Amino acid sequence: MCYIESMKKKVMLALICFMVAITGSFVIFWLTSHKNPVPPPDDYQLSENIPSTTEPEPITISLPNANPIYDIRLEYFAEDGIWALVNKTQPLQNQAYRPNDLVHTTLPEQKSGDEMTVREIMKTPIEDMAKDAKASGVELMIASAxxxxxxxxxxYTSILNAYGETEANRQxxxxxxxxxQLGLAVDFATSSQACRLEECFENTEAGKWLANNAHKYGFILRYPKNYETVTGYMYEPWHFRFVGVQLAVALFESKLTLEEAYPYLEQASINLVAQSTRSSQ
Ligand SMILES: [Zn+2]
Known part of the structure; x- marks a missing residue:
């Protein structure tokens, strides 16, 4: 009987030792395998099944046949915004608006007074443009800004009195x-005064140079040929509007007017608002 009891104790002891050994091995294995976890692959965050914690994709504007615009302005209806759209159907909200940062530039001026001034934001671009035009043998003058x-x-009244209402509204x-009135538009002239504010300005060296290069400095030919029904104005090869380089280049590439591009610009503002709403939730 005593022998049997002793055997039971030995078996129990062996079982306990065995279980302790198994458990200990498991604990050691667990500790060593979790000490240096295998790093996730580089594209871990981009996995389709795992929500991304990176910044949202930047909103861009893609006009047809043009490079994307990243530098998006939202001041579409504020007079101070460089993308402000002002035309016959969209007048200035503040009729008495006058920019508070008008400056003269180094360009030759055809008159005196603040009609020769521009918004400070376009002083350097217009001076750079005039300098490069001059290096190509073209002198740009400001006829009216x-x-x-x-x-x-x-x-307007003097044209109305001279030509009547229909013609006055075209010109x-x-x-x-x-x-x-935004301080962002400039009528250019040449030093010879050739074709001053006339359609034949397009054939002057200044007219040709501006048509091919102004967009690189942030200016657009605002009233192109054959777009009177879109812009509301006759072709004005001398009138350029500053909108910043990215939009000017995109408009040049897409051949759209500011009016035609507006649905794209407004969609970008809707997308930006939607994105900021999502990220704040
Ligand atoms: Zn003009």
């Missing part, structure tokens, strides 16, 4: 609907 509400009214903007 900023126009106050009152000055625009004076110009000039009623006060409060001119982008010259």
């Amino acid at each position: 900023f126009r106050s509400y009152d000055l625009q009214k004076k110009y 000039s903007a009623k006060a409060g609907t001119s982008e010259h």
